[in-house]
Amino acid sequence: MKRLYLLGLAALLCCVMAAAQASDIQPILQEHKQIIAKSARKTIAPAIDAIAKSGSPQAQTVLETWAAKAMWMRKSDGVFFAGEKAEDKQYRLFDFDSGEVAGTYPKADLKQIKPNSGIRAMIGTALVQFQLIDPDAARRQAALTSIQRDPEVRFLAPLRASIEGEPDVKLLAQKRRLERLLTISFDKNTEARVNAIEEMSGDLGVDLRATLNPLVATTRDVALGEVPSGLNIADILAPGTEFFSRTDAYDLLVIKSLAQPKVTANDIRNALAANIDGGRVAGIPVARLDNDTARHRAYDILAKAGQAPARVTTDDVDAALASHVFFESYYEPSPDVTTAANASLTAIGLRVGLNQTLDLALDALSLTSIYFLAAIGLAITFGVMGVINMAHGEFIMMGAYTGYVVQRIIPDHTLSIIVAIPLAFVVTFTAGVAMERLVIRWLYARPLETLLATFGISIALQQLAKNIFGTQARPLTAPEWLNGAFTMNDVVSISYIRIAIFILALIFLGVFLFIMKRTRLGLETRAVTQNSRMAASMGINPGRVNMLTFGLGSGIAGVAGVAIGLFAKVTSELGSDYIVQSFMTVVVGGVGNIWGTLAGAAMIGFLQKGIEWLNPSNTLAAQTYMIVFIIIFIQFRPRGIIALKGRAAGD
């Protein structure tokens, strides 16, 4: 297909430029006939150059044909053709310039030009200049991508040449950017490089940092006496600092063969072991060699006798360090460039830092919404009824498994999520109501026992889930349109799932506020929260309110379970992974107030991300510190950020 296209193109060009015999490619090929036929990597360069620079419209075709091992030489006259396999070991040849069939020949009459991989790479480079101006935008893009991946000095000129006349705006921008980057790396003119660096300073692209970082890479070296001139020195190192200890310095000397290697404790032991003579080493009984002093004495005697290399003393080290100068030098020879690059990297670092803070804030916000979703149901039951529901995590898990089962029945992911969310609500609402009626109702006066009874339910439910669904994680796949991420720049991005969860959290906040402030149930719930006996005497049935509230809290947990299942693995332990954080959220936020829960979730979310940022390698430590922080926080606000007076407040 490609072949046909190329041929067609070649034919077209042929017709248009029929008169332009001067730019025919065949003469150039003939000029370099020998080296092309020899096909050796060392000698081939002039031939490729000549073709690439010929200005012939056929140059690209020829190079491509050549690289594809489809160029043949007619043995009889040495003319090159594009060849195509015909039947019976016959090959059909096409003339490069005219594009017409030059006849069909048996293989014996022809020589196939087989470039090796080295030559193909050279051809590939030569081709880039053609691909950069290829009429097909996809091929131009491919060429740019390949340069981005593997920038080299030789692409600079063709890239610059291709900028003018680029019709596609997006590609033009890419080309311009790439040209700047290549200029920074490879331009011969220092001033041009510095200009390019300064021009791009503050850009957040990863590619820019990848270009600049090698420029400021340094190597440690040592010289006798003075720093050698002609090097681009980054820093003179004084041995004995935190980043360059005396040991490091001496090791560097040893590596550079400027000093004797130190005799290690191991060396000493081996030397002593090798020189045992009748239970004694250098006259000292072996049994007494169980401390360093004795060993050193014995070894020094061995060394004096020439049986081992002498130990390097502290004086030796001092002398060696004093007589040498240690420095770090840039690989990049031009100081102007390294200075500009350093300045630019500092500027970028600052902006990257700012953007990372933004990214962190977005992460924290999404964590906040997850904790909020997980904790809101708990906050309702705890706040309104003073009941700690240890099985709350298992309701989250039930919601997630509901989502999984729905997805097994309805394969369409979008539809299944739409079905799963209300279904999860119904399932966990029912479970919650059942639990309230059967267990919790009898324990209202005994909060600690409620905690334990719900814990009993929690372990039973968790094990039940394990028995039904097994211990391995079950997938709950997000719909296609939730895949991917919203990317602001190379630093800031947030996945669509997290945005969706954030929106879901907002919806829940809205729904909750609506129920509490605008509906009869909300009114009754608030009444029962503030004074249950008074509410009862006004005709509100506290039992019914408690039941519905508990159901509502559990139902929300189920929906949160679907949301959490979308990005976490659905296992029977899903709930217990979130339960402690949910408790923290409620406790920190203050009981019985939705804004308190929100504040608690925000505090825990931001705190966790903040600590992770300070100590990114260690999420376990981050969680530890967060809990310690919360314990201390409770010292100052024992009733949470937003405290409520009333039945749940305890006094």
Place this chain on the structure above:
Amino acid sequence: MQRSFIAKNPSVLIFFACLALFTLAVTVLSEGFGVGLASTSFVKTLGKTLCLCLIAVAMDLIWGFTGILSLGHFAFFGLGGYMIGMWLMYERTRLIVVESLSQTEIPPTPSEVVDAIGNQIFGVVGSSEFPMIWAFADSLVLQLALVVLVPGLLALVFGWLAFRSRVTGVYLSILTQAMTLALALYLFQNDSGLRGNNGLSGLQNLPGVTASQDFVSVWFLWASAGALGLGYALAAWAVSGKFGSVVRGIRDNEARVRFLGYSVETYKLVIFVLTACLAAIAGALYYPQAGIINPAEMAPIASVYLAVWVAIGGRGRLYGAVIGAAFVSLLSTWFTGGQAPDIPLGFYTIKWVDWWLVLLGLSFVAVTLFAPKGMGGLIDLWTRRKSPNRHGLDLGPDEGALREQEASK
């Protein structure tokens, strides 16, 4: 009126008699000292159960008597285990290292020995340096002191912070749970200095002891029984007098005790630290019998199980806690060990390994609902102990002073 402590508390004598009888029976049946009817691993299970009974006594003191539902006592239990484990592991590794280094031509220097021990112990977490916290690991005496001091200090700091700010009830429970979680997570790290999630292992081998496990297991059973007896006596003595009156007062109505002039916070702190130390001692005896300790042992769930044992046994009476811990943990071992027979239902076979937790969870709910006094309530039936006629509902120890006016609301 001036009767002795034992005379006032006959149950302590009965308990001692039962414990002595039990220990004697196990010794007679053991492989090391007796006829060999009880396998060594079973003796170990029994020894471990005695340790669990001890921590249950501690839990009963803090929960049943003082009314603080601590979900953190297994953290102290684990810390105690870690402290003794450090010495066991260090000393045993040292013996092995010295043995192997004595084969070399040149006798090792002390620093070579320490380096080799470090390599052996911390090789699994990619380190060979001894962290600071192992500074005393070479001394049995110091490490034994740390068994009590480290958990005691943690309890002191945590308790002081928590009680000072008047955190009570479920808040305090959640907070103790958070403390346990934080500690477990911290220990899960490789650079915590306690071998991360590998934990400490090989603890069943006592350094320098050549006797077989058949004997060692019985020694530990004796030690555990002794510790349980002492712990029980200490707890019974503490709660029998005026101190017991005050802590039960705190449980029933903290504010009232405060207005009587007692510093409630101090009392809570004393009980919290005391029970933490008891738990740590139990842990220090438990883990050499278990042989291995890792941070998973300290997960918050373990402490909740502890509460389950005490609740099933019966809160507010020490023997209830012991019965509960022994009964539930042994039953749990029996069920999860695969010894309980499966129940074929035709269409489904109930495997107890899978269903035991479901049964435990539900029976726990049932106990909370229908028998708040737990198994200790059965003893009430037997002794016909008369409980106050409260006219209203039994509110349990955590809800104020059993005020009948409010109970009937």
Place this chain on the structure above:
Amino acid sequence: MSTLLEVSGVSVSFDGFRAINNLSFRIGEAELRAVIGPNGAGKTTFMDIVTGKTKPDEGRVIWGEKSISLLKMNEAKIAQAGVGRKFQKPTVFEDQTVQENLLMALKKPRSWLSVLAYKPSTTDLDQTAALAQEIGLLDALKRNSGELSHGQKQWLEIGMLLAQEPRLLLVDEPAAGMTPQEREHTTDLLLEAAKTRAVVVVEHDMEFVRRLNCKVTVLHEGSVLAEGSLDHVTSNQEVIDVYLGR
């Protein structure tokens, strides 16, 4: 007569509501005082402030001849200093015996170590017996206090207060829910107590107050409305307005 407790210029508000508003109050040693006032007058909050349960926003609470400020002390310290309080609802420790209740209240060192090492001496036991006699519970000494009747619990609580040997007794509605005979007994107990210490009785029931026959302080909306003998205050027009509605 020297002043035992002086409360001056105290205000406290909850969520914007001023429960106590610039209240000043003083009581001397060995004085019986009744505090009356309609619901929400701040009677209980006043007691909360004196006993350290509630910290006022402003004002001073000065105690004893050394003029110590009670505001910096916690509830236990204040109680140890000699302020005893009886709650509205009878709050005794119901699963402990009458004797245990009294022993706990007895004026003895409160630190945990001395409590742990405490063994009741014969004097202590005699003292509890005497107290039990006084509150009419001598027969019930070994009974669980949860088994007592409502009135008996009230007495037990008063007995515990007396055992504390406080210099100031704050009593919140001691006669609530009592039969006439029980009331009489209660009156006697209070009058007896007031001979040796200061007693503040908060009460609704005018009949009960009349029987106490002492100086009366009327609280209204968080401050003192009138003070004097019962006849004096009941003839005060403002007091009549407050009690009977305006």
